[in-house]
Amino acid sequence: MNHKGNVTVAVAGATGAVGEVMLELVASVAQTDWKVHALASERSLGKAVAFGQRQLQVENLETFDFSDVDYALFSAGASVSRVHAVRAAQEGAIVIDNTSEFRYRDDISLVVPEVNGQLLEDAGPGTIIANPNCSTIQMVVAVAPIHRAAGVERINIATYQSVSGAGRSAMEELARQTAERLNMRDIDPQSFKQPIAFNVLPEIDVMQDNGYTKEEMKLHWETRKILGDDAINVNATAVRVPVFFGHAEAVHLETRDDIGVEEVTRLLSQAPGVELVEPRDGSGFATPVTHASGKDPVFVSRIRRDLSHPRGIDLWVVSDNVRKGAALNAVQIMQAIEARKVP
Numbered sequence: 001m002n003h004k005g006n007v008t009v010a011v012a013g014a015t016g017a018v019g020e021v022m023l024e025l026v027a028s029v030a031q032t033d034w035k036v037h038a039l040a041s042e043r044s045l046g047k048a049v050a051f052g053q054r055q056l057q058v059e060n061l062e063t064f065d066f067s068d069v070d071y072a073l074f075s076a077g078a079s080v081s082r083v084h085a086v087r088a089a090q091e092g093a094i095v096i097d098n099t100s101e102f103r104y105r106d107d108i109s110l111v112v113p114e115v116n117g118q119l120l121e122d123a124g125p126g127t128i129i130a131n132p133n134c135s136t137i138q139m140v141v142a143v144a145p146i147h148r149a150a151g152v153e154r155i156n157i158a159t160y161q162s163v164s165g166a167g168r169s170a171m172e173e174l175a176r177q178t179a180e181r182l183n184m185r186d187i188d189p190q191s192f193k194q195p196i197a198f199n200v201l202p203e204i205d206v207m208q209d210n211g212y213t214k215e216e217m218k219l220h221w222e223t224r225k226i227l228g229d230d231a232i233n234v235n236a237t238a239v240r241v242p243v244f245f246g247h248a249e250a251v252h253l254e255t256r257d258d259i260g261v262e263e264v265t266r267l268l269s270q271a272p273g274v275e276l277v278e279p280r281d282g283s284g285f286a287t288p289v290t291h292a293s294g295k296d297p298v299f300v301s302r303i304r305r306d307l308s309h310p311r312g313i314d315l316w317v318v319s320d321n322v323r324k325g326a327a328l329n330a331v332q333i334m335q336a337i338e339a340r341k342v343p
Helices: 017-029 078-090 113-120 135-148 166-180 212-228 261-270 287-292 323-339
Strands: 010-011 036-039 048-051 056-061 072-074 096-097 128-130 152-161 233-240 247-255 274-276 299-307 312-318
Touching: 010 017, 010 078, 017 036, 017 048, 017 261, 036 048, 056 072, 056 096, 072 078, 072 166, 072 323, 078 096, 078 128, 096 323, 113 135, 113 323, 135 152, 135 212, 135 261, 135 274, 135 299, 135 312, 135 323, 152 212, 212 233, 247 287, 261 274, 261 299, 287 312
Parallel strands: 010 036, 010 072, 036 056, 072 096, 096 128, 152 233, 274 299
Antiparallel strands: 048 056, 152 247, 247 312, 299 312
């Protein structure tokens, strides 16, 4: 990353699953003159977190002074961002927030750099930028090139979302329940309403009055905002599956103008952040375990014409929800802003 002078970064929620990956990614791009702070609640004081080859002592978010911070990356929950992300911006930091707190405000940009990175051109001290929901990010990275070429009118999507999207306790629950199932012991669900091991749960986030969950509505609301087109309709079913890392999505598009499978394949092969997995040797299509987990790209497979619609295109989209779906997208936003400092 190109930059001028010293850069100071604060990561709020540093002891969480996303915060840990944020620190890993910041360490991978930081220069030797950068200063990085790991922030968390008071109960985490005394802990140390990994930052590249060294450790950072956790500092108290409640009392932290953001006045010398260039970038504040938040992933500590919406209620925390409501108070402290606002405070960080008021003290002059550029805030990149990974919660739902600011996503639907008209005055705050919702950014995926490969799709609408131009919105970052005017970002300066005191700006708040929202990171989209994980399932939305990977979908729009794949859909945006098609939308620009042929106009997407409607999206039907079923998501198959890993437990890491529900946090560290959910991952621990999947591991524990798997052992309990294999040993024929009773299961007592904690993070989810029903057992997750060897099961699929068609309910993520809270139910809305229209019968959709909030997770499903996020795909509808956020896709329109990111692609800048309120005419796009997104019909989603979000399902939690017993996978640790990586969300998968079956995406069915209906375009305004006709576009062929060959052209879609060409567009996606050239799209930033996308990696096609269309094996001709029978080695298998993209999956969370074999492709996405621990990796940065959005993987696309199974590109085909929808037999039920004359302008329909079907895609299978897989990505690491903690990396591109959260931490990596935030760091890429920071990189895009920082790169503008050098002519």
